[in-house]
Amino acid sequence: MTPEDRATLEWAYRVVLGFSAEDEVIVLRDLTVVTQHDHAQLKPSDSAQDALIVALAQVMKLRLTGVQVGKLRCDLVAAGMREEAANRVHDHLKDVSVGEWNRLNERINWYRDDTCLPITASTKAAGVS
Numbered sequence: 001m002t003p004e005d006r007a008t009l010e011w012a013y014r015v016v017l018g019f020s021a022e023d024e025v026i027v028l029r030d031l032t033v034v035t036q037h038d039h040a041q042l043k044p045s046d047s048a049q050d051a052l053i054v055a056l057a058q059v060m061k062l063r064l065t066g067v068q069v070g071k072l073r074c075d076l077v078a079a080g081m082r083e084e085a086a087n088r089v090h091d092h093l094k095d096v097s098v099g100e101w102n103r104l105n106e107r108i109n110w111y112r113d114d115t116c117l118p119i120t121a122s123t124k125a126a127g128v129s
Contacts, residue, residue, distance in 0.1 A: 001029045003111035004061050011104055012056035015092055056089050069093045
C-alpha cells in the first residue's frame with residue numbers, strides 16, 4: 001500500500017465518520033484503521049460504509065493526480081455507484097480547502113517516512129523510532 005493510499009484512506013475515514021484534524025487516525029498497511037479509542041479493519045466488500053470510505057479515498061487519489069471533480073463523479077456513476085452517493089463524494093471533493101490539501105500532502109509524506117523497521121533496543125539506541 002502506497003503512502004498516497006494510506007493518506008487518502010485516512011482522509012476519507014475522517015470525512016465519512018466525522019473525525020476532526022485533531023483526532024489521531026492512522027491507517028496501517030493491512031487496512032486496519034487505528035484511532036484513540038478503537039481499531040477496525042476496513043472491509044469494503046462486507047460494509048457499505050467501508051465501501052464508501054474506499055471509493056472516496058480512490059477518487060481523492062485520482063484528484064491528487066489532476067483528474068477533474070466532475071469527471072470523477074461521472075466515473076463513479078458509470079461504475080455503478082448510486083447517483084446520490086456519487087453526488088456526496090463530489091461535494092466532499094469540491095469543498096476540500098487549500099489547508100486540507102496541504103494537510104493531506106503532509107500526511108502522505110508522514111506515511112512515506114514509515115519504514116516498517118521493528119522497534120528494538122538497537123534501533124532505539126540509533127535514534128530510530
